[in-house]
Amino acid sequence: MNSTSQATWTNWVGNQSCTPKTVLMGRNEQEVAEAVRMAQDAGCVLRTAGSGHSFSPVVNTDGIFLDTSALSGIISIDPLEMTITAGAQTTIREIGPPLLEAGLALKNQGDIDTQTLIGAVSTATHGSGLDFGSFSGELVACRLVDGTGEIRALSREKDPDVFPAVQCAIGTLGIVTEVTLSCTQAYRLKEDIKIMHVDALRERWDDLLANYRHFSFFWMPTDVSSGLYGFPEAPADSCYVKLYSETVAPAGSGGSDVGKRIDEAHKIYPHVFEPNFHELEYFVPADQGIEAFEAHRELMLSLLPDSVFPMEVRFVRAEDAWMSPNYDRDNMVISVSGAPGTDYWPYLRACDQHLYDRLGRPHWGKLHFMTAERLAERFPRYGDFGKAREQFDPNGIFLNEHLRALFG
Numbered sequence: 001m002n003s004t005s006q007a008t009w010t011n012w013v014g015n016q017s018c019t020p021k022t023v024l025m026g027r028n029e030q031e032v033a034e035a036v037r038m039a040q041d042a043g044c045v046l047r048t049a050g051s052g053h054s055f056s057p058v059v060n061t062d063g064i065f066l067d068t069s070a071l072s073g074i075i076s077i078d079p080l081e082m083t084i085t086a087g088a089q090t091t092i093r094e095i096g097p098p099l100l101e102a103g104l105a106l107k108n109q110g111d112i113d114t115q116t117l118i119g120a121v122s123t124a125t126h127g128s129g130l131d132f133g134s135f136s137g138e139l140v141a142c143r144l145v146d147g148t149g150e151i152r153a154l155s156r157e158k159d160p161d162v163f164p165a166v167q168c169a170i171g172t173l174g175i176v177t178e179v180t181l182s183c184t185q186a187y188r189l190k191e192d193i194k195i196m197h198v199d200a201l202r203e204r205w206d207d208l209l210a211n212y213r214h215f216s217f218f219w220m221p222t223d224v225s226s227g228l229y230g231f232p233e234a235p236a237d238s239c240y241v242k243l244y245s246e247t248v249a250p251a252g253s254g255g256s257d258v259g260k261r262i263d264e265a266h267k268i269y270p271h272v273f274e275p276n277f278h279e280l281e282y283f284v285p286a287d288q289g290i291e292a293f294e295a296h297r298e299l300m301l302s303l304l305p306d307s308v309f310p311m312e313v314r315f316v317r318a319e320d321a322w323m324s325p326n327y328d329r330d331n332m333v334i335s336v337s338g339a340p341g342t343d344y345w346p347y348l349r350a351c352d353q354h355l356y357d358r359l360g361r362p363h364w365g366k367l368h369f370m371t372a373e374r375l376a377e378r379f380p381r382y383g384d385f386g387k388a389r390e391q392f393d394p395n396g397i398f399l400n401e402h403l404r405a406l407f408g
């Protein structure tokens, strides 16, 4: 438990915390099922956490907090099927080396690798690249204890009618004990990180998107913005551009300086961030990406100094998980942050309005201003997800206040 005292859970960045009445251990499926039945009998909310890297209140409970951290470790790797099965709380970082040993790798990763596999799956955590979906899209099977205490083994193949609900459920369908993720052949990445003026980036936008395995960037509204995310100095209106391509060159042959390394993929993706930002993130249609970026840049310039953190821009391929923001749509993703200790809400609300109006869908693990009505407008399968949720958790024991307002 990320905790400041025995009974208080706090997330990584420190903007969410809760003091549950009871903390229970869920070290195996039987203990998880018992805890679920206790929550049912007591009529209270039960939640569990991954590594606490969500900014939104997706873990908080004043009822039962179930500590599932023991559900961790690799169960099997299947090089022929190219899948890995692991305890749900295994971290992304832990699976890199054993996958490589088996000749495999995750197809893509995000900016950090300290999340648990189920945390990443539950919120559609993603990296960048229009050829790649999110962790939700890579889930092919899982074991889950539903809201009645029933243990279910589910797979994409066997359960096509409900699996798209399970793939991205923010912990509202059950406690997942094991996950199976689809992988690919191991690959090496050559990184090419550049500081480019925004005008140069605009000119090369289509070229960079088409010609690199991964293209993403951080636009700097001010001269101090780059330092806030731990990047090298970059002037206002420039971009920290991350370009990654596959290579057969030997690992280590690019040297050790970040920006020019050549290494196994899982070593290239992660960056280390300080817990000094509170982030909001929305997904807009990729085919309107550049216009959305331009308009958001203008908005941020008009809202300085509140908009001092960089704007991150990434791309994600469409996928079939009903509540994934990438459901049935290629997306461009815009993330912005507020500074802890300041009243950043008016700034983030202005970002929300702008991005929502551009058909924006939220990242479940980041700050957002969604309501049930807005979700129904933005997610075509919201109603189907609601039916699956009621079937898996008829008494709503997994719905905390935040999730009840969205899905209850």
Ligand SMILES: Cc1cc2nc3c(=O)[nH]c(=O)nc-3n(C[C@H](O)[C@H](O)[C@H](O)COP(=O)(O)OP(=O)(O)OC[C@H]3O[C@@H](n4cnc5c(N)ncnc54)[C@H](O)[C@@H]3O)c2cc1C
Residues within 6 Å of the ligand: 012, 013, 047, 048, 049, 050, 051, 052, 053, 054, 055, 058, 059, 068, 088, 089, 109, 110, 111, 112, 114, 115, 116, 117, 118, 119, 120, 122, 123, 124, 125, 126, 127, 170, 171, 172, 174, 175, 176, 177, 273, 363, 364, 365, 366
């Ligand atoms: C510094 C930083 C960088 C980030 N970078 C990226 C990025 O590059 N791309 C991106 O998309 N996101 C990114 N995120 C967001 C992050 O990936 C998500 O919020 C993710 O959910 C965090 O995983 P976690 O293991 O910390 O899960 P938590 O935040 O602890 O939990 C997430 C959800 O999973 C549920 N859950 C946990 N365990 C279980 C279980 N056993 N069964 C069912 N539900 C469960 C929780 O109840 C909760 O609803 C970043 C966040 C931070 C702080």
